[in-house]
Amino acid sequence: MTVTVIIPTYKPGEKFGRLMTKLKEQTYPIEKIIVMNTEKNFWKEELVKGMDNVEVHHISRGEFDHGRTRKEAAAMTDTDLFLCFTHDAVPADNRVVEMLVKAFESPKTAAAYARQLPDQDCRFIERYTRSFNYPEKSCIKTSKDIERMGIKTFFCSNVCAAYRKSVYDRLGGFISRTIFNEDMIMAGNMIKAGYSVVYQAEAKVIHSHNYSCIQQFKRNFDLAVSQADHPEIFGGIPSESEGIRLVKSTAGYLIKKRKPWLIPSLLMSSGFKFLGYRAGKSYKKLPRFFIKRFTMNPSYWEFNSGHKKK
Secondary structure, eight states: OOEEEEEEEESOOHHHHHHHHHHHTOSSOOSEEEEEEEOGGGOOGGGGTTOTTEEEEEEOGGGOOHHHHHHHHHHTOOSSEEEEEOTTOEESSSOHHHHHHHGGGSTTEEEEEEEEEOOTTOOHHHHHHHHHHSOSSOEEEOGGGHHHHGGGGGOOOTTEEEEEHHHHHHTTOSOSSOSSOHHHHHHHHHHHTTOEEEEEEEEEEEOOOOOOHHHHHHHHHHHHHHHHHOHHHHTTOOSHHHHHHHHHHHHHHHHHTTOGGGHHHHHHHHHHHHHHHHHHHTGGGSOHHHHHHHOSOHHHHHSOTTSOOO
């Protein structure tokens, strides 16, 4: 199967350089790498020096959208599969592409996403969160799993994910205007259309964040906004239960590892996540003043005419 890689970038730096180096070392051939860079003045040509299969497209901050930018890049591909990376996701080895392609041996597979491993600077609780959300064992998710797994059935991450181009096109591609979550919306459409989404644990990338409580609030606010805007995917499928399960599991892990003093920090960050999520679900009732302070993506609201200014 032929493969194109898509990478949106904004102020790409050292991790992007490592990502490009690792892509050159992959065991599976990559036909083309499409970079969608936001703001040309932040781009450094030496980051892709010596790579003749890289195509760079520059857009403005106002043009960037999590869904539309990737959709425009996907429209430039004519390969069997396209792989999405974020510019701060670094392949853990030279077999990431190979392992993701392997997931498409079944014709029912429409998408596959990689396991995310913590970076060296990742904090203790976040390391456990990585292992909770990205376990060692792979799995195949279909519509039959919705009752058992809930919203986790639709989970997919464009930090590192592959899509079957023919199915992607047939279902209309990524949503053109979304604050966040374009990957889960696409995965949800694929599963509801009768296809499967594969979590491929053998494909590994290094990617983690040390978010503050405020950043957690904002991220979950944006996550809930995307869910509120797409009831056709997320309606009737509660998310809170998965969050509660993570908190309970993490608290048990901290006790097991004899680090109970970290539990207050866990509860505080979890509380900020919950408050952000609840605010995001009700964002249509909030004035623009609050939304601009609650979001992690203020530019989305600056260029979004769908929300009445107050």
